Amino acid sequence: MNLAQLIDPITDGDVEWVTKLMKLEALDEPRRSFLKSMSTLDVSACPGSGKTTLVVAKLAILARHWKSRTQGICVLSHTNAAREEIEHRLGGSEIGQRLLRYPHYIDTIHGFTGRFLASPWLRSKGIPLTAIDDELTHAARRKALKPWEYAGMKRTFESAFIKVESLRLKTVDFDNPLTGWSLKFGSHTDTYINACKAMAHAAKTGHFCFDEVFVLANALLVDEPEVASALRARFPCVLVDEMQDTRYEQANILSKVFPRQDPDVCVIRVGDPNQEIFELEAELPEPFPDQSSTMEIASSFRFNQSIASIANPFAYLPITGGW
Known part of the structure; x- marks a missing residue:
């Protein structure tokens, strides 16, 4: 089943519910639109916009209405910030506990690649996975x-x-x-x-070594191309946080397993292109943000509008709505 079959349409009532549950400040229209969206989407958010908190709010709404016991939401990033935010904000709630266990999966991109792709390929060759370090x-x-x-x-x-x-x-x-x-x-x-x-x-x-898991992962996808289809069926909704820091090897795996053009998988990528850590040596297979399907969150809790308006024209990728 795809996302539309797994949950009912997200309503204003769901937004109000999660606002109260997580004790959030009043949400503006772009943030509300993000929480209610149910399709593949890129979110370009400015510094201090509360990206990870908003991601967790989105996950809480999805988990609240999730119908399947065998298909889940896959949340990937470069750190464990999303898991830590869920534990901090929702740890004492049933929704939080639901997100942290099967069928949902929250990990780093390296962790996902090692578990679902690299490790199975090694086992198929009779090689034990001793350490990825x-x-x-x-x-x-x-x-x-x-x-x-x-x-x-x-x-x-x-x-x-x-x-x-x-x-x-x-x-x-x-x-x-x-x-x-x-x-x-x-x-x-x-x-x-x-x-x-x-x-x-x-x-x-x-x-x-850490980056060698992507070599092993690609080997499995070549040897067993049906694995990618199986993972899409297992995770019909994928949310990638801090997308701006994704390197080519990581993005290449993500695009092969969860292609954004596939109508049966919802791929939500969230990040701030202006806070990119690595200077990319090669263009990503699916560049971020995709201008054809991008939502901007243009207001920051870190500084006021007058400072943001001065800084915005100097940004690598200025927010069109201002900050």
Whole structure:
């Protein structure tokens, strides 16, 4: 079932209910419109607009009317801010407890990718998932080599201005883990051989760096394309918070699993393009915000209108309605 089949239309009464439940200030029309929306949407919100609190209010309304016991809402971000806000604002309520348990799912984008995509692919290959952690993976790679082998490899890489700690898998061919890298030394050299030995040992014992989960995830989506369809059926409503900080590898997975053009999945992305942490090296598969389906929340609780009006023209992406 899609979102329209899972909940009844959201009313002004629902907005008043959540305002009272969460002890919110009076909500203006853009915020009320966001809470009542039931379709794929990008929300561009200015600094201090209370994005995460508004996201939690939206989730509370959805959970209040949710009909399915096997399909749920998927909430993704870069931190656990949404979960912490639910615990803070709704922790003592039945609605809050409902959001924090099955069938709903709240996690980081990395956590979702590891659990639903990377880990299943590893299990299908008979590889245990020991750790998704940069430091533990580097330690596993060091242990695969004799001390002098590691020291020599490290020196050679550093002479080429590459830190061995920056090596990441670009392939799931663990017998040739440097595939995709352009290096100054050939595959016949001790440096190349030892680097492959170290990376292969870590991978085959289930040690991976954080960003390598996206390589594993893509492998599953290639091998088993029906997995994406199954996840869309499992999560017909997806809400991504702090979308402006989503990197290409993360957005690529999200666009493959939850494409915004799919009428059976509601994808709500919330963020502030003017607070972007990372300078994107590549355009996102589905750029944010999508100007064809964007709602703006233009008022801030952090500073008044006179200050905002001065700052707005200097923003990377000015809010058209002002702040």
